[in-house]
Amino acid sequence: MKEFKLKDYILKDTIAAIATFPSKSALGVIKISGNKAMAILSKVFIPKRKKDIKKVKTFTLHYGWIRQSVNNKSRKGKDILIDEVLVSVMRAPNSYTTEDVVEVSSHGGILSVNKILEVVLNEGARLALPGEFTYRALIKGRIDLLQVESISGIVEAKSEKALLAASFQLRGGASLKIKRIKEKLKELLIQTEAVIIFPEDDIEFSYSKFSNKMKRLSVEVSKIVEGSNEAKILKEGLKCVICGKTNAGKSTLFNRILKEERVIVSRVAGTTRDVIEETINIKGVPLRIYDTAGILEPKDLVTRKAIEKTSDIFNEADLVILVFDGSRVMSKDDFFLLERAKDKDVILVINKIDLSNRIDLGKIKDVKGPIVKMSALKNEGLKKFEDAVYKIVHKSGVSSDDIIFMNHYQRQILNDVLFKIEETRKYIKECYTVDFISFSLKECLDDLGKISGEVFSEEILEGIFSNFCIGK
Numbered sequence: 001m002k003e004f005k006l007k008d009y010i011l012k013d014t015i016a017a018i019a020t021f022p023s024k025s026a027l028g029v030i031k032i033s034g035n036k037a038m039a040i041l042s043k044v045f046i047p048k049r050k051k052d053i054k055k056v057k058t059f060t061l062h063y064g065w066i067r068q069s070v071n072n073k074s075r076k077g078k079d080i081l082i083d084e085v086l087v088s089v090m091r092a093p094n095s096y097t098t099e100d101v102v103e104v105s106s107h108g109g110i111l112s113v114n115k116i117l118e119v120v121l122n123e124g125a126r127l128a129l130p131g132e133f134t135y136r137a138l139i140k141g142r143i144d145l146l147q148v149e150s151i152s153g154i155v156e157a158k159s160e161k162a163l164l165a166a167s168f169q170l171r172g173g174a175s176l177k178i179k180r181i182k183e184k185l186k187e188l189l190i191q192t193e194a195v196i197i198f199p200e201d202d203i204e205f206s207y208s209k210f211s212n213k214m215k216r217l218s219v220e221v222s223k224i225v226e227g228s229n230e231a232k233i234l235k236e237g238l239k240c241v242i243c244g245k246t247n248a249g250k251s252t253l254f255n256r257i258l259k260e261e262r263v264i265v266s267r268v269a270g271t272t273r274d275v276i277e278e279t280i281n282i283k284g285v286p287l288r289i290y291d292t293a294g295i296l297e298p299k300d301l302v303t304r305k306a307i308e309k310t311s312d313i314f315n316e317a318d319l320v321i322l323v324f325d326g327s328r329v330m331s332k333d334d335f336f337l338l339e340r341a342k343d344k345d346v347i348l349v350i351n352k353i354d355l356s357n358r359i360d361l362g363k364i365k366d367v368k369g370p371i372v373k374m375s376a377l378k379n380e381g382l383k384k385f386e387d388a389v390y391k392i393v394h395k396s397g398v399s400s401d402d403i404i405f406m407n408h409y410q411r412q413i414l415n416d417v418l419f420k421i422e423e424t425r426k427y428i429k430e431c432y433t434v435d436f437i438s439f440s441l442k443e444c445l446d447d448l449g450k451i452s453g454e455v456f457s458e459e460i461l462e463g464i465f466s467n468f469c470i471g472k
């Protein structure tokens with residue numbers, strides 16, 4: 001994807017873009033925003049009822065045709081009519097961008113929509129960059145950075161829970177939470193500053209009272225960290241890898257989870273070579289689930305590649321599903337995989353319970369995660385398996401109002417804030433001088449300002465807007 005820099009988002013330009021997905025569909029929408037929006041419209045639009053379109057009121061709808069002016073001699077003066085449209089006019093400052101905004105709804109043909117955009121660009125608009133309409137809403141102060149992030153949360157929502165959470169955030173729910181934390185931090189900061197600025201007044205600084213307040217703040221920030229982690233899972237899906245030695249029944253389980261015969265299953269050890277990815281939804285949580293090769297010893301180039309691919313996806317996984325063949329004793333491959341999964345969230349699946357049991361579960365140690373006994377072949381225990389996945393995904397117990405969509409940078413900053421708060425608590429416990437505490441609180445406040453967008457951070461803004469689509 002092309003990288004965009006903030007300096008390319010020039011505010012004085014009038015911008016235009018196709019806002020709908022270009023495909024054969026009922027409608028297509030072309031958006032124009034900026035101080036020349038109405039002038040451009042007046043050049044390309046022929047209203048059915050005669051009127052001066054430049055002077056129409058805000059929030060009005062106009063029926064007519066989009067035209068393309070023709071300059072060649074033989075057709076001079078005879079415009080080409082491109083498409084029959086409805087035009088919505090939203091005047092500054094009450095519009096998405098706070099500027100004059102025009103939305104042209106045309107028929108949804110790919111050519112028609114592109115042609116309308118072309119004539120609009122010919123009359124002086126510039127093609128909008130990704131997220132540029134939303135960027136203007138942010139810069140003009142109509143929404144903050146958390147609301148911006150909620151918009152991509154709405155666009156990308158894969159479940160009702162994600163949609164409701166993003167919509168709550170767009171209404172300012174998350175912004176208010178950050179604001180409240182900032183207010184509390186400010187109060188604490190003022191207390192420390194009073195001690196520093198007026199030493200002659202001998203203001204008493206109670207370390208124990210301060211410590212209690214910081215503890216409460218830490219709980220609140222932790223809750224927001226959990227909410228942002230949950231949002232990441234809802235947005236991107238939980239990466240969930242199925243591992244196990246050859247023939248344990250990984251592919252059979254994969255097919256069961258998907259409820260279709262997606263991959264080849266066979267008695268031959270080493271059937272699966274490639275990593276196969278599918279996305280499913282378990283009770284509103286998108287799971288990006290991967291079937292992998294069970295081979296652990298490379299025999300040739302193909303098996304070497306299979307091992308490498310499995311290993312890469314294993315390292316990235318949020319959740320490992322470790323499949324054991326319950327009808328066989330534990331082998332060195334099983335122990336190797338157990339050791340490897342030690343630091344991950346794991347579900348241990350004891351498969352093939354329809355056969356006689358030979359596995360010794362007592363030998364499984366040091367793994368945090370539930371054990372699910374099942375038969376993938378006979379489709380027994382799948383419900384227990386899905387419940388175990390659901391429990392792991394929701395272990396934090398975050399409710400939908402606590403979910404906060406943030407981008408990678410915002411999450412990183414939030415984690416830094418929590419770290420600093422914990423550090424400050426240590427300073428307080430060890431009765432450091434008040435200026436140490438004060439400095440740390442000030443840093444936390446600045447960082448929270450970057451998350452909501454009050455403190456300008458180029459890195460965050462570029463990170464957010466490069467992921468937006470053009471036309472949003």
Ligand SMILES: Nc1nc2c(ncn2[C@@H]2O[C@H](COP(=O)(O)OP(=O)(O)OP(=O)(O)O)[C@@H](O)[C@H]2O)c(=O)[nH]1
Pocket residue numbers: 244245246247248249250251252253264265266267268269270271272273292293294295351352353354355374375376377378
């Ligand atoms: N009896 C019984 N057989 C099973 C069960 N699950 C899988 N199998 C059989 O075990 C064999 C291997 O299954 P796969 O799903 O291909 O195993 P895998 O772990 O994907 O194997 P590789 O891709 O070679 O690593 C097949 O013959 C399956 O029918 C089960 O629950 N019970």
Ligand SMILES: [Mg+2]
Pocket residue numbers: 250251252264265271272292293294
């Ligand atoms: Mg397989």
